[in-house]
Amino acid sequence: MGVELVQERWKGKLYALTIGREPYQVVAGGDSTLPFLDLDGGSYTRPVSALTVFDRRPENWPDTLTGAWGDVLDNPVQWARKCVELGADAVALKLVSAHPEQGDRSPQECAATVKAVAEAVDQPLIVLGCAVNEKDAAVLPVVSEALNGYNCLIGQATSENYKTVVAGCLAHGHSVIATSPLDINLAKQLNILMTDMNLPPDRIAMDLSIGPLGYGIEYAYSIIERKRTGALLGDRMLAMPVICLVGEEAWKVKEAQRADDLEWGADEPRGILWEAVTAVALAQAGASIFVFYHPEALRQFNTQIDALMGK
Amino acid sequence: MALNGLAIYKLLPKTNCKDCGQATCLAFAMQMAAGKASLDACPHASDEAKETLGAASEPAIALVEIGTGEKVVKLGNETVLFRHDKRFVHPTAIGILVSDRLDDAAVEARVQSINGLFFDRLGETYGVDLVAVRNDSSDAARFVEVVRKVAELSPLTPALLSEDPVALRGALEVVAGRKPLVYGAHPGNYEALTALAKEFAVPLGVRVDGLDELAELAEKIAKLGHKQLLLDSGARDVKRVLADQTLIRRLAIMKRFRPFGYPTICFADNRDGAQRVLDSVVYAAKYAGVLIIDRVDPAEILPLITWRLNVYTDPQKPIAIEAKVYEVGTPGRDAPVFLTTNFSLTYYCVMGDIESARTPAYILPVDTDGTSVLTAWAAGKVTPEKIKTFLETSGIGDRVDHRRLIIPGGLAVMTAKLKEITGWDILVGPRESSVISAFLRDNWQ
Numbered sequence A: 001m002g003v004e005l006v007q008e009r010w011k012g013k014l015y016a017l018t019i020g021r022e023p024y025q026v027v028a029g030g031d032s033t034l035p036f037l038d039l040d041g042g043s044y045t046r047p048v049s050a051l052t053v054f055d056r057r058p059e060n061w062p063d064t065l066t067g068a069w070g071d072v073l074d075n076p077v078q079w080a081r082k083c084v085e086l087g088a089d090a091v092a093l094k095l096v097s098a099h100p101e102q103g104d105r106s107p108q109e110c111a112a113t114v115k116a117v118a119e120a121v122d123q124p125l126i127v128l129g130c131a132v133n134e135k136d137a138a139v140l141p142v143v144s145e146a147l148n149g150y151n152c153l154i155g156q157a158t159s160e161n162y163k164t165v166v167a168g169c170l171a172h173g174h175s176v177i178a179t180s181p182l183d184i185n186l187a188k189q190l191n192i193l194m195t196d197m198n199l200p201p202d203r204i205a206m207d208l209s210i211g212p213l214g215y216g217i218e219y220a221y222s223i224i225e226r227k228r229t230g231a232l233l234g235d236r237m238l239a240m241p242v243i244c245l246v247g248e249e250a251w252k253v254k255e256a257q258r259a260d261d262l263e264w265g266a267d268e269p270r271g272i273l274w275e276a277v278t279a280v281a282l283a284q285a286g287a288s289i290f291v292f293y294h295p296e297a298l299r300q301f302n303t304q305i306d307a308l309m310g311k
Numbered sequence B: 001m002a003l004n005g006l007a008i009y010k011l012l013p014k015t016n017c018k019d020c021g022q023a024t025c026l027a028f029a030m031q032m033a034a035g036k037a038s039l040d041a042c043p044h045a046s047d048e049a050k051e052t053l054g055a056a057s058e059p060a061i062a063l064v065e066i067g068t069g070e071k072v073v074k075l076g077n078e079t080v081l082f083r084h085d086k087r088f089v090h091p092t093a094i095g096i097l098v099s100d101r102l103d104d105a106a107v108e109a110r111v112q113s114i115n116g117l118f119f120d121r122l123g124e125t126y127g128v129d130l131v132a133v134r135n136d137s138s139d140a141a142r143f144v145e146v147v148r149k150v151a152e153l154s155p156l157t158p159a160l161l162s163e164d165p166v167a168l169r170g171a172l173e174v175v176a177g178r179k180p181l182v183y184g185a186h187p188g189n190y191e192a193l194t195a196l197a198k199e200f201a202v203p204l205g206v207r208v209d210g211l212d213e214l215a216e217l218a219e220k221i222a223k224l225g226h227k228q229l230l231l232d233s234g235a236r237d238v239k240r241v242l243a244d245q246t247l248i249r250r251l252a253i254m255k256r257f258r259p260f261g262y263p264t265i266c267f268a269d270n271r272d273g274a275q276r277v278l279d280s281v282v283y284a285a286k287y288a289g290v291l292i293i294d295r296v297d298p299a300e301i302l303p304l305i306t307w308r309l310n311v312y313t314d315p316q317k318p319i320a321i322e323a324k325v326y327e328v329g330t331p332g333r334d335a336p337v338f339l340t341t342n343f344s345l346t347y348y349c350v351m352g353d354i355e356s357a358r359t360p361a362y363i364l365p366v367d368t369d370g371t372s373v374l375t376a377w378a379a380g381k382v383t384p385e386k387i388k389t390f391l392e393t394s395g396i397g398d399r400v401d402h403r404r405l406i407i408p409g410g411l412a413v414m415t416a417k418l419k420e421i422t423g424w425d426i427l428v429g430p431r432e433s434s435v436i437s438a439f440l441r442d443n444w445q
């Protein structure tokens, strides 16, 4: 008995977002089918994986994380170099200390840090502000200018501050992370607003505000999967690749943080898997860029992706 | 066979008597075509209709049951490819391997570990479902012995993994009452195994390498009269499993292809332990009915079980949590009190961030029909009056000595009114729970 192939005919395609400079550029998106599935024809792009660097020593990190990085935690430049050594496709620099309650560093100070990191590594740079709308609106344009020519991915731009963030990126040749609160319609709306400012659609990565494993990942999973199928069915304003801040989310939860525990097992494999499982699940849903905290989570993720890509 | 609504309608009595619960025969026909109604609901259907529509009115994927009583695991009856379309109905059953090559002490230790793979979460317990004994020894007597031991030591339903009818008969004579899963039938043994599965009324796993061969064998077994089946295409690497699982599910649901109208069984036997868990994450998301994995470390099983729980929640309805006092840590009489809404995601964010702040606290999620702070405020679902009532009925006043309530930044406009009607001091907290730690440091003494 011959089994018939049941194929979907996808007519849409994700935009291909390119960041960084030759020869270290990476491409996210561009896919024309479901993730890792050859059944329907078309192609899928290998997800991009990045490691996070903070602009100052992180607070309240569990031992599993601090132990993995050792003494580079005080030095963003060395930390970034180590990310590359550990196999990250890109470095994601988070400007925690711009936060009004966590240092309130000025835009100029932030620009100096990002410049130093950009000069230290060849790999593409993702820059994340402090997630306070007004402050990011002040900081990110100055950072964009300092990074002129580096072709970075910069965010998070929200419905509150996208105008200044997008203007800065447009002026200096960067792409933008569009952040929306776990709602596919609001996400689409933000894409429309940004492209209305003449930002090319292939210079947007969508951040849908994922929840981590155990704490809302299912909402993110289904929104990302819906977005992917929507894009493949031809909706251009859903066709931007998705970026997931898996490290930031996964390490918040107690299952990842708690020390060795009789019922829950040893902390290290548990925390690493919490992050890796969050990422693998969302890759299956169709996200394109993954920003990790723990290098072993990144490695495990990439081993899994090797298998799914058929390598 | 897939029939469209009109074809079904032609076979119905066309009296619109409403006995089926639908307004018209046509409406009923459309429901049936969508797989949402079964012909049994129409008491007036002709024999001809029953004959013709029998197949069309059967579920696309058969319901298969493993285990009995409290330990019953139901699989199948799925209706969609994507969980954003509709809920995935029956969660993947997770089974942990026990090899019959282990000596008695090792078997016992392993079963104790498996029995411990249960986790509490918000007042519910979640765990693994099956203990899967595999006949690696190729010794029928040893297999039966280990199955007996495992069945004595574990309340979990056994899965019997052997190709040997003699070993399986021996094991079934011991544990058939627990309705174990038998795996598996292949082209060389299927007649004997089907006879056994029928005799003991247990579900049967079917394994052949390749989808064409699998369809053929499933059909042969169905013709022998056994339809409690689980399908295994023999794929073991994650990419191939994903492809096979997707095609099996598409054929069953979109084409009503009967030979694939059963749940599936997957084996996570990657050589690398962590990769086994990650393979399993893909299998649970992509349609595995049963998942057998060779790991007993809770640090690995907890993430997997949590993922399975997440995937199989109902995507349509925002999960609302009960509006009552929740404690983070062991809060004392001077602990901070946080107000939030009862959208589970909002609540979990607040809870997680208070936990990472390492300050014991109370959380009061006011009932907003499971919507977030901003949505609830915009929709008028959170008002000063409602908060006042909740403060009073929750009994929080008896548990703390102070009268200071921290409200979400998004509700700052209510501050004056809330203070006036509740008599509590109102502290406006951050808009984002992620900065609760800094907020507490600066504002709570």
Ligand code: SF4
Pocket (backbone or CB within 6 Å): B012, B013, B014, B015, B016, B017, B018, B019, B020, B021, B022, B023, B024, B025, B028, B041, B042, B043, B044, B045
């Ligand atoms: S019960 Fe049968 S005859 Fe009556 S309305 Fe429904 S489908 Fe028609």
